[in-house]
Amino acid sequence: MVYQIVMPSIRTDHLIRFRVQLYDVFSDLDRRGIVLSIWEKRLKESCLYYCESVKNKYDVTVRNYLGEAIADFICDCHEPEIILDILRAEHKQFSRLEYQQILNNTIRLLESSVWEYAKTIYRDRREKVAKQVAQYLSQHDTFDMNGFIRFRMKTYRQTISMCVKEAINEYRVSQEYQLFITRLRAFILEQEPKTSLIHLFHPFGQYLQIYSQDGVPIMEEDIYDESTKPLSHEDRIVSTLLHVVPSKIILHTRFQTENFIRTLIQVFAERIEVCSGCQVCEPHTHSIGDRS
Numbered sequence: 522m523v524y525q526i527v528m529p530s531i532r533t534d535h536l537i538r539f540r541v542q543l544y545d546v547f548s549d550l551d552r553r554g555i556v557l558s559i560w561e562k563r564l565k566e567s568c569l570y571y572c573e574s575v576k577n578k579y580d581v582t583v584r585n586y587l588g589e590a591i592a593d594f595i596c597d598c599h600e601p602e603i604i605l606d607i608l609r610a611e612h613k614q615f616s617r618l619e620y621q622q623i624l625n626n627t628i629r630l631l632e633s634s635v636w637e638y639a640k641t642i643y644r645d646r647r648e649k650v651a652k653q654v655a656q657y658l659s660q661h662d663t664f665d666m667n668g669f670i671r672f673r674m675k676t677y678r679q680t681i682s683m684c685v686k687e688a689i690n691e692y693r694v695s696q697e698y699q700l701f702i703t704r705l706r707a708f709i710l711e712q713e714p715k716t717s718l719i720h721l722f723h724p725f726g727q728y729l730q731i732y733s734q735d736g737v738p739i740m741e742e743d744i745y746d747e748s749t750k751p752l753s754h755e756d757r758i759v760s761t762l763l764h765v766v767p768s769k770i771i772l773h774t775r776f777q778t779e780n781f782i783r784t785l786i787q788v789f790a791e792r793i794e795v796c797s798g799c800q801v802c803e804p805h806t807h808s809i810g811d812r813s
Contacts, residue, residue, distance in 0.1 A: 525569055526591070527568075528666050529567055539570070543572065543590060546586045588655030591650075600628070623692050630687055650674070653674070702788055708763070715766045718769050720732040720771050721785075731758065759785075769794065771794050774796075
């Protein structure tokens with residue numbers, strides 16, 4: 522059986538990439554004792570790749586390998602273009618730089634997310650596409666790459682479109698977060714310090730604790746009255762620090778990658794110093810649950 526794969530010759534890098542993937546198929550099949558002949562023919566606007574299985578009994582295996590190679594090529598080379606096409610057609614409000622950021626978010630979600638659309642888990646889409654291609658090759662000996670992507674992958678494109686929307690939501694949340702950080706930083710820079718030094722302790726598995734320079738706990742109850750709207754612990758910590766406006770904060774923590782800790786470091790920037798272990802913080806940053 523001879524399979525003909527038609528590729529547009531506009532992108533030389535795509536042709537090289539696809540040729541490498543075909544020869545990977547050739548090598549994998551050869552290790553299994555299956556002989557596959559591959560040759561190509563260059564035309565003015567396209568490149569034809571021919572794959573011939575010497576023995577028909579191996580056709581199913583060959584189709585499966587070709588399906589995987591074509592699926593990887595579509596996801597690796599065409600997917601970014603599909604994402605950008607969707608953004609330009611359906612989300613015209615973003616700038617070119619924002620398109621690139623959303624594109625990166627979308628690709629990351631596609632490769633790592635367990636979310637799904639139309640029973641297609643994002644990160645399993647390669648397997649779905651591979652099966653679709655192999656099924657197509659079982660009924661046709663000619664495979665047109667552009668035609669297949671455009672006319673036979675509607676569910677795939679809908680899956681990508683849904684993931685793009687999730688990436689946009691993630692981007693907007695990130696933008697709102699950065700705006701929040703920027704406004705807080707601007708507010709802090711405008712304030713005259715009321716306190717020279719504050720210690721912020723972060724015990725393992727517990728809430729953060731605020732102490733004055735003299736080692737006296739700063740009680741949140743001293744700042745809020747009963748009529749104050751209930752706040753989360755993290756909001757109360759930030760509000761307390763904004764209230765006392767320290768010149769310097771020493772943050773005693775071993776967990777700098779936690780989201781709230783990273784937020785504090787961004788907000789207070791040059792005013793905050795991170796301590797990962799000292800005599801002052803030893804009694805505060807350890808707990809029964811600390812195994813380090």
